[in-house]
Amino acid sequence: MSNPTAAMLVIGDEILSGRTRDANMHHLACALTRHGIDLREVRVVSDDADAITKAVRALSGGFDHVFTSGGIGPTHDDITADNVARAFDRPIGVRDDARAILEAHYERQKTELNEARLRMARIPEGATLIDNPISAAPGFSIENVHVMAGVPAIFEAMVASVLPTLTGGAPMLSQSLEVFRGEGDVAGPLRELAEKHPGLSFGSYPFQRNGAFGAQVVVRGQDAGELDAAMAELNRLFPG
């Protein structure tokens, strides 16, 4: 049985301009792999209404789950919630439970819940809130789309609270072998091995170390026995 599939949508001009180096993609990729959900595609788009709406529709229709990162803060360029609502033709407005979370948080902080901050309580109709243990303002899940913050610590906390609610498949297992030969010498035998094991995926990643060429061969799959067998063959093909 194949695993559920997922896509990620990263939203933010700051990633595309190079100002900020995205860290959430790598975090989510690792978390999904452990959970048995296959991340199949990532898109990064700018803070542009049409770009967000179009990407949400395309990814939501193409994969079992979509995880978004960024654009849910209080400023004018935080337009993710509105455009996720638009993608599903849902109304959006300040919701009482989200407002109550913010009121309690800012009261503790002795900070005014002004109009800008209240924007963070705008939730599309029918969505479920995602807890934000760090700065209170919630994310939300609507249909198969999970809308989360871009700040890495908050994104990670939200992933940790959403993932246990999703059914995963068999976790993807992987083993690897460093072969101290050029990738071009590894390629032929590796192709034959891959053809013998259609249930596994074989990757080869070249490196250069102390002037010598090598390749790290990574074998991935869900069947531990088949993985062990393939690794034994690999070790025979490329002895230490």
Added chain:
Amino acid sequence: MSNPTAAMLVIGDEILSGRTRDANMHHLACALTRHGIDLREVRVVSDDADAITKAVRALSGGFDHVFTSGGIGPTHDDITADNVARAFDRPIGVRDDARAILEAHYERQKTELNEARLRMARIPEGATLIDNPISAAPGFSIENVHVMAGVPAIFEAMVASVLPTLTGGAPMLSQSLEVFRGEGDVAGPLRELAEKHPGLSFGSYPFQRNGAFGAQVVVRGQDAGELDAAMAELNRLFPG
């Protein structure tokens, strides 16, 4: 006049599984910003023929330039060249000039140019080669798509040789100000400032330092005079 637009396509299972942390996106984002080309979208797809072909077609049709990274090595999972050819309905085969480059390189290295390595000379009909000063195997440009290696050092060298051949617009300028107030207090005045300067883009990025909340406000645009004026107003709104 608006700048040329670009998209990036990162190809590789190893990014989506979390095994490898992509570094090329950030490098390209910075290089394009300096060159005056607007990076509008990035997609990451797996080593899957249909996913690659579909993404190349969509991005090539939607943007002035497309830069791809990954999948042009000698192993069975390196299928980028074939699927870029397929996206443009072009034949692909070993090309004499690419073969000559590989022959010379492997002769210097006293290494056999075997069948696997020769795959790296497969070039779609009508493409222009991109020089690879590190490991010889060339990238190529076809239509508006520039196909480059995934290994960061080679990717960066290829970007450096392609970019000077592309017409850039006015480089995007940026200035920033750290405001030691919560982002929710910055949001209102910032929105008004953004409305007064439609030619500039205003971003706000929250941070927490020594227990205090703050926001880095980044203003970007192509007109140095307007940028200076907006920064002066920003400094008046949020005095040090």
